[in-house]
Amino acid sequence: MPDRAPQPVDRTLPTEEARDLIALVREIVQREIAPRAAEEEEAGRFPRELFSLLSESGLLGLPYGSEYGGGDQPYEVYLQVLEELAGARLTVGLGVSVHSLACHALAGYGTEEQRAEHLGAMLGGGLLGAYCLSEPSSGSDAASLRTRAEREGDGWVVTGTKAWITHGGVADFYTVLARTGGEGARGISAFLVPGDAEGLSAAAPEKKMGMKGSPTAQLHFDGVRVPESRRIGDEGQGFAIALSALDSGRLGIAACAIGVAQAALDESLSYAGGRRQFGRPIADFQGLRFMLADMATKVEAGRALYLAAARLRDRGLPFSKEAAMAKLFCTDTAMQVATDAVQILGGYGYTSDFPVERLMREAKVLQIVEGTNQIQRMVIARHLAGPESR
Template sequence: MTIHRHFDSAEQAELFDVVTRISEKELAPVAADHEARADYPRHLVTRLGELGVIGLAFPQRWGGGGQSVAFFLQVVEELARGWLAVAESVHLQALTCRGLARHGKDELREAYLPAMLEGRLLGANCMSEAEAGSDLGAMTTAASPVDGGYRISGLKTWVSHAGAADVYLVYCRTGGAGPGGISCFLVEAGQEGVQVHPPFAKMGVCALPTAPVAFDGVRVPAVRMVGGRNRGMLVAASVFDHGRLGIAACAVGLAQAALDHASDYAKQRRQFGSPIASFQGVAFLLADMATQIAAARALLLTTARLMDEGRPVSAEAAKCKLFATDTAMRVTTDAVQILGGSGYVRDHPTERWMREAKLLQIIEGTNQIQRATIAQSL
């Protein structure tokens, strides 16, 4: 179906066309095979980095594209239409760079940021712990002062890019209890004491590795602290809104893929002498799917433009994440219903998309947390 896009320049339109071709010709055809083998497509993420996709919304000073957040999110959506794991990986890489770009010292940014934005160095955020998911103030991973730096010990979990990442942004306790005693450090994956555990056997998005990462007395120089001492939650806060919007963009792209597939199937599948798309029960499902996706996309782009204007968007970003991911869950479930038995088997991608949509309701803050954030804003 036709999606009406608005670009600020011919350069944006040209790059978007390139991304569309990659999504349709290089991502979608190989997604099922990679997902079945839980094989992370590092080469595809690196290629997108070389094209400038990861750094689109970053300052040119650090090798970014100087483009709007709104345009970057449209690109993420288009990637997710082809393969969610790649879109999420691009989003996660940009998210890891976000805290470093905003709060890192110039020395640290110059050393790492250009290579990360180009996809040559893969990054990962290490926030969650077994007892500190939505409640980050409960984290126990600690960084103790030593000569010239710190020694980090603790276990992080649900780390996306774990095992594939070259650098980790590790949030750990340097002060008292609660969120006010947390700092953030950049740790290289090859350092002594960094141990990646076996990846989780997930229900979906299997090609994107997620695993616990242990830090056993890992030494880091003081210059690798991102932001100030006990100011790590400010670094985290700078990525929360971007994180919610990025997942919302992934959800819109995933839902669009499901709608496209279900619509094509309904026009071709015949029962009682007619295409099932002509039956009101199916046609109304498709109409609702299309309407919900259009509403999610409009909410996302409106919020992204507010962010580009420098306005606070925390509550609006929570609304985007909540509505878009709930929409993706409904749309993918309805796509399976439209395909009937065919939707339940792996000959069609709808069952995979349904499993993948569930993840989006959980990561970057569960949708219950988003509702709490929205309620507080009221």
């Protein structure tokens, strides 16, 4: 059975422009993304042409300023675009979130000269980005990263390996965190590295449980030369830049998770209304109705949580705790709702003829990326009770 686009969700959007934007996204989803999502995911095909279309449509730079080719949209609106895209195909929704994350360092910490030279092409010039923080031996403990950037002449030479890189091997640019000083968080700097830099290579993509159309690969930096003009922010400021990006990135993951959860709920409602047992639709049975009610409540609660955090960000207020809460709750919700959807569809839910088994596999990764949900609990607890004593 082919995938279908998620049922439209009634949204409270701040402007007529935002309403038109969501309508455009839904049109692209229904025409270009949803009809081929299951087939292309099964084949492990990366949809580069879709990202080119999204760039041409102005959807890859939504939360950034129009002076550099961005969309001037508040995060409240941008995240709802991600939800729509992820509900149709997580490879696309999460890919847009990762691209936005990769642009964050330059947009927020680059010089005017750097932004003028690079940011326009990154936001609306058809380029696709990736974010390089994790390494084989430093995932949750990102401050222990080992990739080094050594000064040489008027630039830097980067050596090391990055791991679990979404768009690894297909991105046009990489925001790379590398060690330029001593151990710990203060010895890390940020660099903007072209995708075709000499000495940069990608390993074979990881064979993943879900999101098979999104390449995730190790990147090897074998003496990659990076000019001083591509170092972003001050030397040693990289870890602070990374944390700033991750707060926003966690909201992107939360929105993608609710997109997946909404899609699973839509499929459950459709199936339960059409499947008949004992002479009536299974949606008439109280036990199943209660499952659907719980699923819908969690989806709405997750959406409210990520939007509330986005509004804090849009007002320039602290939102790190709320971002961690949204990422934690929304991704756990996606996993639970997708699992319940498989149960509601019974044996059919366990087959690839229906999309809920794919949604269940995709939901799992959202509990891991941008900081595992155990890390989110640590972040939330520190905000509530202060840092742990040592």
